[in-house]
Amino acid sequence: MARRKKVYEGKAKILYEGPEPGTLVQYFKDDATAFNAEKRATIEGKGVLNNRLSEFFMTGLNAIGVPTHFIRRINMREQLIRAVEIIPLEVVVRNVAAGSISKRLGIEEGTPLPRPIVEFYFKNDELGDPLVAEEHILAFGWAAQQDLDDMVSLALRVNDFLSGLFLGVGIRLVDFKIEIGRIWDGDYMRLIVADEISPDSCRLWDIETGKKLDKDVFRRDLGNLADAYTEVARRLGVMPQGPTGVTKPTLIN
Ligand code: TMP
Numbered sequence: 108m109a110r111r112k113k114v115y116e117g118k119a120k121i122l123y124e125g126p127e128p129g130t131l132v133q134y135f136k137d138d139a140t141a142f143n144a145e146k147r148a149t150i151e152g153k154g155v156l157n158n159r160l161s162e163f164f165m166t167g168l169n170a171i172g173v174p175t176h177f178i179r180r181i182n183m184r185e186q187l188i189r190a191v192e193i194i195p196l197e198v199v200v201r202n203v204a205a206g207s208i209s210k211r212l213g214i215e216e217g218t219p220l221p222r223p224i225v226e227f228y229f230k231n232d233e234l235g236d237p238l239v240a241e242e243h244i245l246a247f248g249w250a251a252q253q254d255l256d257d258m259v260s261l262a263l264r265v266n267d268f269l270s271g272l273f274l275g276v277g278i279r280l281v282d283f284k285i286e287i288g289r290i291w292d293g294d295y296m297r298l299i300v301a302d303e304i305s306p307d308s309c310r311l312w313d314i315e316t317g318k319k320l321d322k323d324v325f326r327r328d329l330g331n332l333a334d335a336y337t338e339v340a341r342r343l344g345v346m347p348q349g350p351t352g353v354t355k356p357t358l359i360n
Contacts, residue, residue, distance in 0.1 A: 118144055119157070119307060131190045132181065135161075139307070141326040143235050148325065152350030155183045156336040157305035162186060163345045164269065164304040173264050174299040176288060191288025191301045194250055197228040197236060198258055200266045201282040205310050206323075207238075208282075217317070223266050225259050230286075257298045258287050265300060273311065276342035278320060281310035306336045 112124040114131060118140045123132040135154035140147045158180065165177035176188040201224045204214040208224070227244060228236045244250050250258065262285060270280045286302035302308075306321040313320060320339050325332045333350065340346050 119154075120303065125187060125190065129190050130178065131188050132185050133188050133303075134185050135303075139322070139325050139332060141322065143232055146326070150325070150332050152333045153307075153336060155350040156333070156340055156346070157303060157307060158184050158186060159345050160305045160336070160340055160343070161303040163343060164272075165300065167272065168265060168268060168300060168304075171264075171268060173261065173268065174297065176299055176301040188301070189290060189299070191290050191299060193230075193286055193288045193301060194254070194258070194298075195230040196239075196244065196249060196258075196287070197230055197284050198262045198287060199226045199228065199282060199284045200224070200262050201226070202266070202270065203279065203281040203310075203312075205281050211238075223263060225262050227258075228284075254298060261285075261287060261298060261300060265304070269304070269309075272343070274314075277314045278339070278342065279312045279314050281312055283309040306339050311339060 111132070113121060114124055115122040119136055119138055121134040121136065123134065125131045135158040137149050137151055137154045138147065139150050139153060162177065162180045165175040168175050169177060176191055178187040178189060180186045201208055201220055204212075204218040204220060205216045208214060208226075209216045209218075227239050227241070229239045229243070229249070230236060241255055244255060245252060265285055266280070266283070269283065273280045283304070285300055285304065285308070287298050288301035289296050290299055309321050310323060311320040312318065319327075319329055320335045322332070324330050324335045337349050341349075
């Protein structure tokens with residue numbers, strides 16, 4: 108049997124060659140890392156949950172006209188995606204102060220921000236993904252001014268969509284990270300949302316209790332990560348039976 112070709116392996120996902128040109132298969136691993144992979148663990152079921160949750164968010168975005176790389180889910184851990192040229196920037200949108208902005212600027216975690224703030228980080232593990240200004244992005248040619256404007260507008264549309272979705276199930280979208288890629292339609296280039304959208308790359312707090320339902324549970328040792336992600340999925344109506352798919356036996360009369 109022919110073995111499929113691995114194109115790239117990251118910390119949480121593997122990309123394989125897809126069935127047609129311009130496509131890839133994205134496989135979600137159970138591995139969790141934090142602080143640039145200084146802290147690692149394998150969390151059973153995480154890959155399955157993130158595959159389903161990323162499918163859910165990207166399908167919703169596609170439906171409202173925000174283009175994403177998502178084509179269709181293949182199985183519990185894999186999805187078919189469009190191959191893109193990833194822009195080497197992590198685009199972070201923040202609604203409430205938490206994490207690095209709280210540390211950097213001395214703003215107490217949980218302080219609502221006056222408006223959503225969009226930040227860019229240079230994707231480079233050796234440098235620890237440093238915060239960069241538009242000036243750096245333009246000067247080093249990572250993206251052009253038009254790309255930057257499009258990236259901000261995409262990021263804010265994703266923020267509006269996700270904030271509303273989470274608000275409806277009692278969750279505050281504190282912040283999130285997306286990655287954006289280029290695709291070519293003949294001579295025309297378009298930017299689309301790529302990578303993944305999942306609790307690995309968002310901060311999600313229960314509106315009533317403030318309970319964290321995202322990767323901070325792992326980063327800060329606050330409990331069971333798979334339980335937190337299962338809770339997010341359950342509230343959104345995604346895999347109500349949980350990641351193992353095991354349901355209790357029921358009596359048939
Ligand atoms: P930060 O507060 O640590 O800068 O994180 C901002 C958001 O970006 C948060 O939702 C977590 C997400 N994030 C990633 O997805 N990957 C990363 O490598 C980092 C540092 C943050």
